[in-house]
Amino acid sequence: xxxxxxxxxDIPREGxxxxxxxxxxxxxxxxxxxxxxxxxxxxxxxxxxxxxxxxTNGKIVxxxxxQPFLDRLQxxxxxxxxxxxxxxxxxxxxxxxxxxxxxxxxxIWSEGAIFIMGxxxxxxxxxxxxxxxxxxxxxxxxxLKPKRPKEINDFWAKNxxxxxxxxxxxxxxxxxxxxxxxxxxxxxxxxxxxxxxxLEKRVAMLRxxxxxxxxxxxxxxxxxxxxxxxxxxxxxxGYVFYIMQKI
Numbered sequence: 565x566x567x568x569x570x571x572x573x574d575i576p577r578e579g580x581x582x583x584x585x586x587x588x589x590x591x592x593x594x595x596x597x598x599x600x601x602x603x604x605x606x607x608x609x610x611x612x613x614x615x616x617x618x619x620t621n622g623k624i625v626x627x628x629x630x631q632p633f634l635d636r637l638q639x640x641x642x643x644x645x646x647x648x649x650x651x652x653x654x655x656x657x658x659x660x661x662x663x664x665x666x667x668x669x670x671x672i673w674s675e676g677a678i679f680i681m682g683x684x685x686x687x688x689x690x691x692x693x694x695x696x697x698x699x700x701x702x703x704x705x706x707x708l709k710p711k712r713p714k715e716i717n718d719f720w721a722k723n724x725x726x727x728x729x730x731x732x733x734x735x736x737x738x739x740x741x742x743x744x745x746x747x748x749x750x751x752x753x754x755x756x757x758x759x760x761x762x763l764e765k766r767v768a769m770l771r772x773x774x775x776x777x778x779x780x781x782x783x784x785x786x787x788x789x790x791x792x793x794x795x796x797x798x799x800x801x802g803y804v805f806y807i808m809q810k811i
Contacts, residue, residue, distance in 0.1 A: 576758040578608035579676025600670035606677025610637035674702040706804040716797040742808035750803040
């Protein structure tokens, strides 16, 4: 994990996403109070946290387990003078009950992080912490086509066996007693501009820096293979935003 975090250090995001998609998803949340309580789960370095803070008068709790990400976000919050809107907090998405009372939030937000729990487990275990009529908005790695080439199917069967189709995830939303508000696929640019593009540059730098370490070279190869898989098979999978309301 130390090598993973070092590879991902200082890149803008920890997964595909972009400010336009964050704004689009947030604008679909109709009927929010003037100062909504928002929990951003698995916030990482917090690009989406900052975008939310600029688009709401509410208070955001940004939750993550990796302290260096939280430190980066806190510095950005300070630089943009948003400390009255954003509280940076270290904590686990698996145990929200340790930090929050039930029905604490008007919105639970999570971009590219629910895979850590799995989609079904996440939307069910977070349900109690959303107020009635509140929302969960999250992005999740999703199959876009029911049939895929063997190479990419095998790759994700190994790396994220819980990955589902859009239709399967929509059924899980319904089973978990939410009403679906919207869903949309993130553009391919959201993979490259703030994630894979910066990651490729960092891999190149680290490959030279650790040229005598077989362990490092193997981990760097894994990062590049993931990037090449998307470059080759992007029509078959993507990140999908799912916006749902607790009814």
